[in-house]
Structures are given as C-alpha cells and as structure tokens.
Amino acid sequence: MIDAILFVVLLLLGYGFGQLSEKRHYRSIIRRENELQSVVVVGSKHPPVGAKHNQQLVVGSVVVASDYFKSFVASLVNIFGGRVRTFEPLLDRGRREALLRVKEQASEIGASHVFNVKYETSRIGGGITTIEVMAYGTALIESPGTASSVKDNLSDAASRSIDGLVTT
Amino acid sequence: MEYQNRQPEEGINTPGRHPLAEFIRLSIAALVALLLLGLLLNLAGGHLAGLIPYRAELWVTEKIDRMLVEAGEPSPFTIAESDTPLIEYLNTLGDKVEAALEMQSPMTIQLHYSDEDVVNAFATLGGHVYLYKGLLKQLPHENALTMLLAHEYSHVQMRHALRGVGGGLAVAFGAAVLPGGSGVNGRLYSLTSSLSSLNFSREMETDADKNGLKAVNAIYGHTAGADDLFELFMAQRDSAGAGALDGFFSTHPLDKDRIEALGRVSGEHGWFSEGATTPLPDAFLQWLDAAD
Numbered sequence: 001m002i003d004a005i006l007f008v009v010l011l012l013l014g015y016g017f018g019q020l021s022e023k024r025h026y027r028s029i030i031r032r033e034n035e036l037q038s039v040v041v042v043g044s045k046h047p048p049v050g051a052k053h054n055q056q057l058v059v060g061s062v063v064v065a066s067d068y069f070k071s072f073v074a075s076l077v078n079i080f081g082g083r084v085r086t087f088e089p090l091l092d093r094g095r096r097e098a099l100l101r102v103k104e105q106a107s108e109i110g111a112s113h114v115f116n117v118k119y120e121t122s123r124i125g126g127g128i129t130t131i132e133v134m135a136y137g138t139a140l141i142e143s144p145g146t147a148s149s150v151k152d153n154l155s156d157a158a159s160r161s162i163d164g165l166v167t168t
Numbered sequence: 169m170e171y172q173n174r175q176p177e178e179g180i181n182t183p184g185r186h187p188l189a190e191f192i193r194l195s196i197a198a199l200v201a202l203l204l205l206g207l208l209l210n211l212a213g214g215h216l217a218g219l220i221p222y223r224a225e226l227w228v229t230e231k232i233d234r235m236l237v238e239a240g241e242p243s244p245f246t247i248a249e250s251d252t253p254l255i256e257y258l259n260t261l262g263d264k265v266e267a268a269l270e271m272q273s274p275m276t277i278q279l280h281y282s283d284e285d286v287v288n289a290f291a292t293l294g295g296h297v298y299l300y301k302g303l304l305k306q307l308p309h310e311n312a313l314t315m316l317l318a319h320e321y322s323h324v325q326m327r328h329a330l331r332g333v334g335g336g337l338a339v340a341f342g343a344a345v346l347p348g349g350s351g352v353n354g355r356l357y358s359l360t361s362s363l364s365s366l367n368f369s370r371e372m373e374t375d376a377d378k379n380g381l382k383a384v385n386a387i388y389g390h391t392a393g394a395d396d397l398f399e400l401f402m403a404q405r406d407s408a409g410a411g412a413l414d415g416f417f418s419t420h421p422l423d424k425d426r427i428e429a430l431g432r433v434s435g436e437h438g439w440f441s442e443g444a445t446t447p448l449p450d451a452f453l454q455w456l457d458a459a460d
Contacts, residue, residue, distance in 0.1 A: 007355075019187070033175060040171045071352075073187065076194040078347040079201060085183035085190050092181040113171065 014068030022089055029096050036103040041114045041137060052143040058114055059136040060101025064094045066129040074129070087129070094133035095119060102135045111139035198356060202346075206361030209342045210335035210368055217334020218327050222275050225330055229294030245294050247278050254281060254455035258299070258317070261310070265318045268383035271325050283456070287404050289316055291323035293330060301456050306400055309445040311384060311393030318380030319397075326379065328372045335365060369419040377426055378433050390443030391434045398423045398430075 047053070066074070070086040077084050098119065106114050117137035124130050183190070229245040236243035248255075258279050266277065278296045285302040292298070297320045307313050323329065339361045343354055384394045402423035421429075434441045449455075 003355075015187070030178070037173060037175065040173050042171055069187070069191070073191050073194055075348045075352045076198045079198055079353060080194075083183070085185055086187055089182045 010068045011072060014070065014072070018067035018069055022093070025093050025097070026089075029093065029100065032100050032104075033096070036100065036107060039103040039106050039112060039114065041099060041103060041106075041117045043117055045116045047113075047115050047138070047140055051140070054141040054143055056109060056111070056139045056141060057136060058102050058105040058109075058111070058139045059134065060098040060103075060105065061132060061134040062094055062097040062101065063124065063130060063132045064090055064097070066090055066131075068128065071128050090129075090131065091121070091133070094121070094131055095135070098133040098135035102137060106139040109139060109141055111141045113140045114138065115140060198353070199360060202353075202357045203360040203364065205342055205346075206339055206357065206364040207367075209338040210361065210364050213338025213341075214331035214335035214368065216338075217330045220330060220334075222327075225327075226274060226294050229296070244280075244292055244298070245296055248280055250281070252281075252455065252458065253451070254458070255279060257449060257452075257455070261314060262317055262321070264387050265314060265321050265383045268386035269318065269321055269325055269379065271321065275325065277321055277324060287401070289320055291320040291329060293333070295324045297321065297324065303400075305453060305456050306404075307448065308396050308400070309393055310448050311388060311445045312397040312400070313448065314387055315380055315384050315394040315397045318383035319376045321383070322376040322379035323372070326372070326375060328376065331372070332365075332369070335368060339365065366419055370421045373420045374426070374429060377430060381430055381433055381439075382437075385434075385437070385439045388443065388446065390440035391430065392441055392443040393445040395427045395430050396445075398426045402427075 047055075066087065070090065073086045074084045099117070102114060102117065106112075114137040117135060120134045120136075122132050124132050233243045233245035237246065258281070262277055262279055271277075276295055278294070280296060280298045281301070281304075282298060283301045286300040287302045287306065289297070289299045289303055297317075299316070299320075303316070304313070307316070342361070343357055346353055346357055348354065381391055381394055385391050405423065420426075431441065433439075
C-alpha cells in the first residue's frame with residue numbers, strides 16, 4: 001500500500017514539476033531564439049571563400065532529465081511500441097537549448113555565423129532517463145581591418161553548400 | 169543569396185497531444201494487456217502443472233523434505249509418525265472422506281496437527297494437510313470437521329497446490345520476458361497478475377467447497393452442519409474487523425457467499441440440508457491439548 005501511495009505521489013510530482021519546468025524552459029527558449037536570430041548557424045562545411053576571418057570552435061552542451069511521469073508513460077510505450085511522445089519535447093528542448101548556447105557563445109566572441117554545426121545526443125546515468133545534447137560548430141569572427149566580410153562572401157559559399165540549414 | 173535562420177513554427181517536434189491523455193490511454197491499454205497476460209499465463213501454467221503425475225509430485229516433495237532435513241531446516245513435507253488419539257480419530261474420519269471422494273492410490277493424505285492458536289487449516293504439495301488447534305477447538309460438531317477435512321482433501325484431489333505453483337511460475341516467467349519487467353511495468357504486472365491469481369485461488373476454494381460437500385453428504389446422508397464451518401470463519405473475521413474490499417483482495421471467497429453456494433449445491437443435487445449433526449467425541453478438547 002505504501003508502495004502504491006509513493007508511486008502516485010511520484011507520478012503527481014513528476015507531472016506537476018515536469019510540466020512546469022517544461023513550460024518555463026520553452027518560454028525561455030523562444031525568447032532567446034528571437035534575441036539571437038542575428039547569429040546564423042549553418043550546417044555547411046564550406047565557409048565563404050575569400051573572406052578574412054578568424055575561426056573558433058563553439059560548443060553548447062546541455063543535460064536534461066526526464067521526470068517520473070514521462071519515464072512511466074515511456075515505459076508503457078515499451079509494451080506496445082510507437083512514438084514516445086513524452087520524450088519528444090525533452091529532446092526538442094535539449095537540441096534547441098544546446099544550439100542556443102552555441103549562438104550565445106558565438107555572439108559573445110563577436111561571430112555572426114557558425115558553420116559546420118552538428119549535434120550529438122547521448123544518454124547518461126541510470127534510472128530516470130537523462131540526456132546530454134551537445135551542439136558544436138565553427139564560429140567565423142570578422143578579422144579587424146579587413147574590407148571583405150563573411151557576409152559579403154556568403155553567396156559564393158552558399159552556391160557550393162549542399163547541407164546548409166536554411167539558404168535563401 | 170544570403171544565409172538566414174528562420175524561426176520554424178512551434179510544435180513540429182513535439183507531440184501536440186496532452187500528456188495526460190497519453191497517460192490515460194496507455195495506462196488503460198497496459199492494464200488490460202497485462203491483466204490478460206497474467207490470466208493467460210496463470211491458466212496455462214496451472215493447467216500444465218495439473219498434467220504432472222501425482223507420483224512426480226510425491227517424488228519432488230520427498231526430495232525437498234530430505235534436503236530440508238539434512239540442512240536442519242523445518243520441513244512441511246515430513247511424514248509425522250504420530251499415534252495420539254487425536255490423530256487416530258482424525259485419520260479414521262479422513263479415511264471416510266477419502267472413500268467418499270473416491271481418492272485412489274498413490275493419492276494419500278498425510279495429516280499434521282499443530283497446537284498453534286491459529287484459526288486455519290491448509291493443504292500443500294504431496295497431500296500434506298495441516299490442521300491448527302485454533303480452528304479445531306472451535307468446531308461445533310463432527311460434521312463441520314468432516315467438511316473441513318473434505319475441503320482440504322479436495323484441494324489435494326484437484327491438485328490445487330501444484331496448479332498454484334505452476335501458475336505462479338508461468339507468471340514469473342512472464343515478468344522475466346516483459347519489456348521493462350524490472351521497472352514500472354514489472355510492478356504493474358505483478359499487481360495485475362496477483363489479482364488474477366487471487367481470482368484463481370478463489371475459484372479453487374469454491375471448487376473444493378463443492379467437492380467437499382459431496383463427501384459430507386455421502387458420509388452423513390445430509391449436508392447439515394457443513395456451513396457451520398464458514399459461520400465460524402465469518403464470526404472470526406467479524407471480530408477481527410474485515411474491510412469492504414476483502415472479497416476482491418482475498419484468496420478466499422467471502423464466507424457468506426460460500427455458505428450461500430453450499431446451499432445452492434445441496435439444492436441442485438437434491439441433497440438433504442436438514443438432519444441431525446454428529447457430536448465430536450467427548451474427549452476431543454482434551455485430545456487437542458494433549459497432542460502437543
């Protein structure tokens with residue numbers, strides 16, 4: 001009986017706090033994504049040719065834990081298979097937060113573009129699911145005193161890019 | 169051409185379904201699936217175990233007994249060499265029950281008496297039947313004692329102990345192969361499967377009651393007094409304060425349901441439910457105290 005009460009309490013706590021922190025996190029993510037929209041992240045491996053810039057590795061890493069409620073629902077999905085819907089926002093938040101940290105770092109060092117951006121996800125720890133999402137890329141920083149900038153030479157790079165995130 | 173990061177719409181990588189709806193949908197589905205799995209495995213395991221020859225059951229209990237005795241542990245399967253008046257009397261009555269139930273060799277009963285003040289009796293593997301002083305001393309007449317013996321002997325005859333073990337093993341196998349069996353799914357499964365095994369257990373009790381009543385009728389020519397055994401249990405439980413959900417979470421059916429069922433069975437077979445009860449021997453209570 002104590003087991004059953006503990007289970008229900010954990011489930012309620014997991015649901016309550018999990019939903020609260022998820023909503024709060026999404027609000028923060030959306031706000032910061034809007035703020036950092038000027039920093040462009042690109043999947044392409046090919047920076048623009050001819051631009052004078054310094055390069056620097058930027059890494060954003062985040063660790064997000066599931067809650068008891070999400071893990072319980074996910075374990076039920078294990079019986080039947082199908083989409084683990086409770087984990088989808090967890091990974092979505094992880095990826096967006098990691099990329100935001102890349103952008104924040106890039107912005108701090110004065111870079112307007114990050115090239116060759118990649119994600120890595122790994123599960124850490126036992127018990128309740130905890131994931132680490134890491135995003136990294138090469139930030140291009142304008143060299144002072146140069147006439148041509150990354151932006152000026154982007155069209156050249158874009159024409160050769162096949163895996164850019166968004167090109168227009 | 170220029171690189172640009174456009175903000176994608178929200179909700180592309182998220183489910184768009186309320187987590188509570190998902191929880192309710194999956195919980196109901198899992199409960200139904202696990203309940204069915206537990207029922208099926210319990211049924212199959214019990215049925216397969218029932219096919220094991222009685223000789224094999226005896227062989228196993230004798231082996232377990234030897235192991236326990238060698239290890240210096242108490243064994244429920246040791247054949248008691250007792251010739252107290254109580255055991256002699258119980259065995260005489262037991263022989264009549266065996267004859268009435270048409271139990272045949274090698275199915276023999278080993279009666280054990282315990283002077284503990286427990287209101288209970290049970291039958292286990294290998295035909296070992298345990299009777300406790302706490303119950304025997306409250307029996308109002310021989311008919312109730314015969315019903316008690318006939319009920320326990322019926323468990324042996326119908327292989328209930330072995331079927332219970334078989335069902336339990338099959339359920340445990342299910343837990344071992346269930347995805348997430350060591351986690352939450354395992355706990356949910358153990359809850360649903362214990363409910364299903366309680367259900368089977370209650371069915372076994374009802375079957376043993378019906379079969380036992382047949383012996384009481386064969387011995388006395390009527391079934392009067394058989395239900396006094398369950399009246400006794402009911403009084404016992406009332407004084408202990410039973411909960412409203414006892415019928416659901418109990419290994420045994422409710423006493424009043426059992427009494428009603430006995431009346432129904434008597435009626436169906438056209439057995440007399442009225443008749444004089446046979447008193448217990450005068451020295452019965454002294455025998456209970458003496459046979460420690």
